[in-house]
Amino acid sequence: MEILFLKVLLLGASLTGLFYSLVDFCFYGYRGLEKPNFVIILADDMGWGDLGANWAETKDTPQLDKMASEGMRFVDFHAPASTCSPSRASLLTGRLGVRNGVTHNFAISSVGGLPLNETTLAQVLQETGYITGMIGKWHLGHHGPYQPNFRGFSYYFGIPYSHDMGCSDTPGYNHPPCPACPPAAAPLQSSPRKNCYSDVGLPLYENFNIVEQPVNLTSLTEKFAEKALQFIQQASDSGQPFFLYLALTHMHVPLTVTHQSADLKGQRVYRESLQEMDNLVGRIKNKVDSTVKANTFLWFTGDNGPWSQKCELSGNAGPFTGLWQTNRGGSSTKQTTWEGGHRVPAIAYWPNKVPANVTSTALLSVLDIFPTVVSLAKASLPPRRHFDGLDVSDILFGDSQNGHRVLFHPNSGAAGSYGALQTIRLGQYKAFYITGGAKACDGSLGPEQHHKLPLIFNLQEDPAECVPLDSSSAIYQEMLPKITEVLVDILQDISGDNTSVADYSHDPSVIPCCSTLKIACRCQLM
Numbered sequence: 271m272e273i274l275f276l277k278v279l280l281l282g283a284s285l286t287g288l289f290y291s292l293v294d295f296c297f298y299g300y301r302g303l304e305k306p307n308f309v310i311i312l313a314d315d316m317g318w319g320d321l322g323a324n325w326a327e328t329k330d331t332p333q334l335d336k337m338a339s340e341g342m343r344f345v346d347f348h349a350p351a352s353t354c355s356p357s358r359a360s361l362l363t364g365r366l367g368v369r370n371g372v373t374h375n376f377a378i379s380s381v382g383g384l385p386l387n388e389t390t391l392a393q394v395l396q397e398t399g400y401i402t403g404m405i406g407k408w409h410l411g412h413h414g415p416y417q418p419n420f421r422g423f424s425y426y427f428g429i430p431y432s433h434d435m436g437c438s439d440t441p442g443y444n445h446p447p448c449p450a451c452p453p454a455a456a457p458l459q460s461s462p463r464k465n466c467y468s469d470v471g472l473p474l475y476e477n478f479n480i481v482e483q484p485v486n487l488t489s490l491t492e493k494f495a496e497k498a499l500q501f502i503q504q505a506s507d508s509g510q511p512f513f514l515y516l517a518l519t520h521m522h523v524p525l526t527v528t529h530q531s532a533d534l535k536g537q538r539v540y541r542e543s544l545q546e547m548d549n550l551v552g553r554i555k556n557k558v559d560s561t562v563k564a565n566t567f568l569w570f571t572g573d574n575g576p577w578s579q580k581c582e583l584s585g586n587a588g589p590f591t592g593l594w595q596t597n598r599g600g601s602s603t604k605q606t607t608w609e610g611g612h613r614v615p616a617i618a619y620w621p622n623k624v625p626a627n628v629t630s631t632a633l634l635s636v637l638d639i640f641p642t643v644v645s646l647a648k649a650s651l652p653p654r655r656h657f658d659g660l661d662v663s664d665i666l667f668g669d670s671q672n673g674h675r676v677l678f679h680p681n682s683g684a685a686g687s688y689g690a691l692q693t694i695r696l697g698q699y700k701a702f703y704i705t706g707g708a709k710a711c712d713g714s715l716g717p718e719q720h721h722k723l724p725l726i727f728n729l730q731e732d733p734a735e736c737v738p739l740d741s742s743s744a745i746y747q748e749m750l751p752k753i754t755e756v757l758v759d760i761l762q763d764i765s766g767d768n769t770s771v772a773d774y775s776h777d778p779s780v781i782p783c784c785s786t787l788k789i790a791c792r793c794q795l796m
């Protein structure tokens with residue numbers, strides 16, 4: 271019954287898409303076909319310094335560096351949160367977690383997902399005639415109506431959550447190393463090893479079907495590449511505009527490398543994996559160049575900073591080392607609101623539209639993707655809601671340098687409560703009301719501290735966030751009232767539109783499993 275209902279919904283959605291394409295065609299003739307295509311590639315846990323164009327020490331990203339020299343590179347570009355699900359929810363809604371309800375990660379037994387009354391970018395584009403595809407890691411709910419095919423994507427190929435949230439027979443490199451899935455005959459492990467989900471195989475979906483479980487992590491990158499290239503080819507052949515959201519599993523642990531050499535260890539593993547990702551992005555770009563180059567906007571960025579807890583299997587934050595925090599213990603990257611947690615690599619590529627070889631210092635965010643893409647597609651923003659992102663097409667086309675004046679960095683789990691105000695950016699200044707580190711490689715965890723008088727850093731002079739301004743200094747006295755004012759404004763705006771609530775309840779029966787025997791959910795179908 272539920273399935274039938276969902277199918278009717280899905281049919282309704284595609285009919286609506288068809289209707290709008292027809293309307294488009296009748297009213298605008300061929301102009302409707304000139305809508306640009308969009309390819310958004312989202313890296314996972316990639317450090318700002320993992321992009322060679324950002325950080326000269328890094329030599330592993332020749333394809334991305336080339337893309338930067340042919341497009342626009344953003345050096346002050348921020349993830350909307352410092353962890354997976356909230357960052358992705360904000361990308362697809364243009365709204366912060368305190369509004370869209372997604373303030374922390376979903377688990378394998380989560381019943382809910384991105385609240386259904388939130389409208390995704392894919393839904394908006396689908397309704398205006400786009401073919402929409404999601405390939406890679408979803409992590410916005412996998413049960414029932416939260417699945418990507420119900421959130422605006424006509425095609426989905428990928429994994430429902432992070433690839434360390436389920437076992438594999440090819441476990442890859444992780445800290446601590448995780449065991450392979452138990453054999454089919456073994457009983458379900460009752461207490462999975464600490465930090466390893468070792469009892470249920472990671473599933474791979476194509477639309478509503480599990481096509482492989484446990485996933486073979488060694489061949490996953492190649493499958494994503496094949497499906498992405500196929501999607502671009504087929505969408506381009508159809509003559510309809512398309513939107514591809516490719517959410518890579520790189521650089522999140524476990525790391526796997528296709529061309530395994532015997533002596534791989536430590537940093538080598540990370541670098542090989544980074545090269546593998548770079549190569550994959552290069553293949554997607556080449557495909558775009560050879561099929562739909564003139565009219566395709568490619569946007570590469572990341573979901574949050576590196577996961578320092580994973581030691582040499584984690585990325586490089588470049589100069590954004592968060593020293594004030596690391597001097598007190600804990601890490602200052604993923605899960606934190608230190609720069610290393612949310613300042614991410616970002617490149618916009620669109621030949622003859624976005625100027626080539628330009629570095630932009632505008633303060634921008636992944637939140638801007640939604641309003642910008644909607645505007646470029648000549649669609650309308652969903653009514654009656656507030657957006658935290660801006661339409662930044664003027665900046666992309668080289669006509670403006672003005673990004674955000676203010677950016678709000680919500681808590682992402684290291685200290686304080688999920689989604690809550692922690693840090694606010696105003697121009698080159700950044701104020702912390704709560705500090706705290708995430709778990710570091712050495713196991714330390716920086717203590718949570720509340721600052722009645724916020725710590726204010728001048729990022730221009732102190733990108734490492736090492737020494738806050740002296741609270742008796744003239745500049746502190748000048749900035750504090752300005753920061754307080756924008757803070758009050760934002761909080762008021764948020765309280766006027768913060769009603770969506772995600773269901774974070776758990777039910778073991780929603781854990782994806784293709785086998786009725788449920789022993790490690792082992793059923794090779796591919």
Ligand SMILES: *[C@@H]1O[C@H](CO)[C@@H](O)[C@H](O)[C@H]1NC(C)=O
Pocket residue numbers: 439440486487488489
């Ligand atoms: C996983 O995929 C790789 C690459 O295609 C292959 O060589 C290997 O045999 C596969 N492993 C398993 C356990 O299926």
Ligand SMILES: *[C@@H]1O[C@H](CO)[C@@H](O)[C@H](O)[C@H]1NC(C)=O
Pocket residue numbers: 339627
């Ligand atoms: C890009 O700009 C840099 C410095 O501004 C210059 O050295 C380089 O040659 C340029 N690259 C291309 C491909 O134009």
Ligand SMILES: *[C@@H]1O[C@H](CO)[C@@H](O)[C@H](O)[C@H]1NC(C)=O
Pocket residue numbers: 368764765766768769770771
């Ligand atoms: C929305 O904002 C109001 C006012 O700040 C607050 O009391 C309420 O708890 C918020 N609601 C949610 C769901 O966060």
Ligand SMILES: *[C@@H]1O[C@H](CO)[C@@H](O)[C@H](O)[C@H]1NC(C)=O
Pocket residue numbers: 385387655769770771
């Ligand atoms: C979303 O759903 C919640 C709970 O059902 C409701 O309170 C809220 O008003 C809805 N928000 C929007 C934007 O429709």
